[in-house]
Amino acid sequence: MAASLLAFVLAAGLLTVTPGVDTALVLRAATVEGTRRAALAALGIGLGCLVWGAAVAVGLAALLNSAPLAYALLSWAGAAYLCWLGLRMLLRPRSSMQHGAEAAAASGRAWFLRGLLGNLLNPKIGVFYVSFLPQFVPAGMAPGAWTFGLACLHVLMGLLWCALLIGATRPLGRVLRRPAVVRWLDRLTGGVFIGFGVKLALSR
Known part of the structure; x- marks a missing residue:
């Protein structure tokens, strides 16, 4: 259990800090709209991921119990x-x-909805959760509950990262916007994804 959690924290942590749409949304809100609206955007992002995590957990558990071949x-x-x-x-x-x-100024509610709908309407998040989370479920554990727990942990890590981004918007924003940093993080994350893809293909 401890080994699975540690591996997940390392892999999900790298995924969390790799710049993408969510990072851009929070940085944009923090820079232009202020701390409160950036925090609402981060909460919307987290809720969207949580909904996907719940859907994937329920679906995987049902599939594993009813159709092992399909799983x-x-x-x-x-x-x-x-x-x-x-x-x-x-x-x-x-x-x-x-x-x-990138977007024009908007209310706090609008920033929350941008974060929420940006994730809810992105099926790639569901596909990624389906392929990524089950690898960290220890043998003998309930796959549905454990998968949802991992999704919750990923959301918590994302909120902590967003809080750090909001608190240090300018210095961190400058670093994350550097082309060399973006390329380095992409290559590192890509190597991790390939490793876990191979592991998933070879695991029983």
């Missing part, structure tokens, strides 16, 4: 997805954050 096929598909994602990040790392989060 195995899903695992293979998840392994292929992780390897494809990792190769793309290794071979074509970005040189800047994704700036889909």
Whole structure:
């Protein structure tokens, strides 16, 4: 159990700090709109991930109990997805954050909804959770409950990272926007994804 949690914290921590749409959204809100609206955006992001985590946990538990073969096929598909994602990040790392989060000034509620809907309407998060979270479920543990617990831990890590971003918006924002930093984090994360994809493909 301890080994699984430690491995998850290391892998999910790297995923959390890699710049992306969520990071851009929080930095944008903190820079232009202030701390409160940036915090609401972060809460929306966290809630969106939590909903996906609950859906994946329930679906995986039901699939494992009712159709082991379908679960195995899903695992293979998840392994292929992780390897494809990792190769793309290794071979074509970005040189800047994704700036889909750029937007005009808005109310706190609007920032919360941007964070929430940006994740709820992104099926890639569900696919990633399906392929990533089950690898950290220890033998003998209830897969549904443990998977949801890992999703909660990932959300908590994300909120802590967002709090750090908000508290140190300018220095951290400058660092995370550097092309060399974005490329380095993409390559590192890509290597981790390939490793976990191979592990998922070879595991029983």
